[in-house]
Amino acid sequence: MGFKEYVGKRTLHGAVTIFLAVTLNFILFRIMPGDPTRAVSGDPRVDTATRLALIARFGLDRPLFEQYFIYLYNLLRGELGISFVQIGRPVIDIILGRKMINTIILMGSSMFIAFILGIVVGVFAAWRRGTRIDISFIVLSLATYSMPVFWFGMLLLLFFSYYIHIFPIAGTITPGLVHPNFIAYAKDYLHHLMAPMITLGVSFFGGYFLFMRDTILDVFTEDYMLTARAKGLPNKMILFKHAMRNALLPMVSLMGVHVTFLISGATMTETVFSWDGLGRLIYDSVRNNDYPVLQGIFLFMAVLVVVASILADVTNAFLDPRIKEAVD
């Protein structure tokens, strides 16, 4: 089997996976208890006639199988449907808009900070293994890792926004303010970003730190470390040039797995800080049984994961002769 066939096969597998995801998405949300028509009517006080009319309009009175095929047909035409909750608004507009950008910025920045901090502190702690500093970092990271993120967020909110008043309480920008230029807008946005970013950064830090520390300790046992030491290289060089570089590889693949976080967001943190992102959208949609929006987000995530893994595999196969040989 040649390289081209391999790519073709992977793509086919990806397509099948996406189809399965679509089907499971559809079934999953409908097996969940709860009636979407309550969300359609929006309010328990809406009278019965109104509710029945809306149910009929959305086709929710039709058999599930018919609804499924309509959904598939619409997907093939590139239609993700229309939100039940915000009637009339296409799902694609709701997902691919401000909310997605907000989530990517929040998740991206906090993961990045946690990643860098995790690496640096992880290397440092591994080097000083067994000392008091190492142990206090482990305790600290275990604490932040197991701390409920919404609780920590509330504490930050109380401290920074209520007692010392340096961060705003909610939102991504100041309501009602017209910004004179982009710099002012960005400044305002960053000001709002700080508290949720710190919260998430702290919650991610523990995991990255522990992972990095363990990997470095593994690397220390490798033969080439001994060689480096025997050559009489300075500690700094051994640590950052030899140990860290090799330990970074598993770290990067971990980061790859975490890419979906960029889209799925952090529901709790976004809710505590009223950050208008996709995580909160998922939460609201689950609460209101807004199937079209949920299906849209999950489909998007599935496609992202599948495409990313295909790309990774194909690139690996292209670059790494061993995989290429195995394929052939």
Added chain:
Amino acid sequence: MKLKVIQAAFIVTLISLATVMPLAYAEDREELSFEMWTLDWDTISVDAGDVIEQMLRQIGIRMKAIPMSDEVLYDNLDLEHTYEVYQMSHGYSPYPGHLYSRFHSDEIMDYGGNNPGWSNAEFDSLIDQANAETDFDTRKELLWEAQELLAEDLPYIPLFTSDDVHAIRKEWTGYTCMPGGIFNWYNRLTTINLQHEDQEYGADFVMAYPSYIRYYNPIMGTDGRSALVVSMVYDDLVTYDADMNIAPWLAESWTISADGLTVTFNLVEDAKWHDDEPLTAEDVKFTIDYYIDNDVPYDTALMNRIDSVETDGDYTVIVHMKEPYAWVLDDFEDVPILPEHIWNDKEWDWPVHPDMMPIGSGPFKWDSYVDGEWIKLVANEDFWMEGKPHLGTYTVRVISESSARYLAISTGEADSERYELDTGFIETTSADPNLAPLEDTWCVGMWDYVISFNQRTDPALQDPVVKKAIAYAIDRQELVDIARLGYGTATETFIPPQFFGPAYENPDATTYEYNVFLANQMLDAAGYLDIDADGIREMPAPEEEEEEEEVVAPETIEELQTAIENFSTTLSETRGQMTLLESEVEALGARLNSSLNMAYGIAAVALIVALVAVYYAMKS
């Protein structure tokens, strides 16, 4: 392999035991023991449920309070109808239309409002008459009579309203306390009169919302969040005053003909749309025709009864009704008048956003927004009412988390919030020096808590004696004190005058004052005795079947008349039972359908799993 067989045998045994056990333990006489569902996220419902459970123990009834998620609870009310008792709030609209929507036998259907499935032909006819009666006093008498029937049979027992107390910063004045709260969509008095104590005009007000509004479209914006914004941007023909009487708004006066078939509105003359087009009778006619021609599924009760609309000059609208309708003005309070020059080529579910900002004629104009985060409204300088509104801007800001909302109001980032205080924040708020004292913001709430009895399941719940005893055994004021820390109003009647206005005060209404002794006596007398001495009463012994009465042919005209009357009563009762039966059959069909659907779903999953398994099996 052996292990698996043992496991399987074990499971099979367990399942069969679980099936057989209840049968083995079945008793001869049913206990007065019920499951009462409460709404798990609503602390008021859950707390009140626990208190009721304790109270009813005193009269030998086990009413087990079980908190349920709203999905399960509402699914059951809408479709399955298999619950026994629930206790939660329903929510009043500003006029007592709920007697129809909660108890009329027309509403016994899937998604219908008659949750208990209660049916009474006499009640139906009283409500039908009341709905067609345009004279207020006659209508009130009819509603009182209907209310007496409810009080006799108690399909539900009204308990209390959880009242509206607000966190609002103390520098704001001019708001009006109205049943339903100082910030409710029909409280237009607050909208136009709210002002800062140091700044009569032009102050900036920030309102915290738990989530973003659903609709920019005024027709669909009927949920609490959107409706407040819609009511500020759009005008209706009439509104409510602080005592819940209909008051002039866009229509400065109106007349209803004696037969109730012609309603004439005289509009204010200087109303303008926000884009400076004049608002005339043509726009009102257009709005009504638009609802009718497009089969808009909102306000159908009103629109279905309208025959035609004509205008007389620029400021008079004449509505011709097909039949007289009691709530014609109340329903018009809910119809936003739409600008013809914008809506004439739009669908009713036009999302409005993002094409353009909503154009209305109300006291506030749409200024700017960031979708999902905030909306800024500015005062309409050309508003037709002299000197209104007082505020300069009104900003709606989303703060999702309730403690964050409280912190925002306390620090001044927001001035108030859309909804009443959660019970958990009442104490903190009343101690906060930055906020207005709670007594100033305390209005009777629209959320009415009831304990409702399904008339389809347990026969004991169809017996008025049991329900009356329960009504006597519940101390409503104590429920309020525990579940809502006192910020609630105990309700004794089905149309409580505390909410619907003093006009509905009925001195002769049947009420059930807290009296445990009487409740016990009633149950004893009706034969509900605790025969096995476990503290829970049992059902009375089954009665011997009575012999059928002999049918005697009527001999005089009077006898014939009585016979006919008796027959017609029986007939209407039978009709009531028929509707009940029909609805049950429908519900059964729906259940069958949904289980079929479920079966299809599971089959599909199984198929996929099987395919994957086969694929891997073949591969290896």
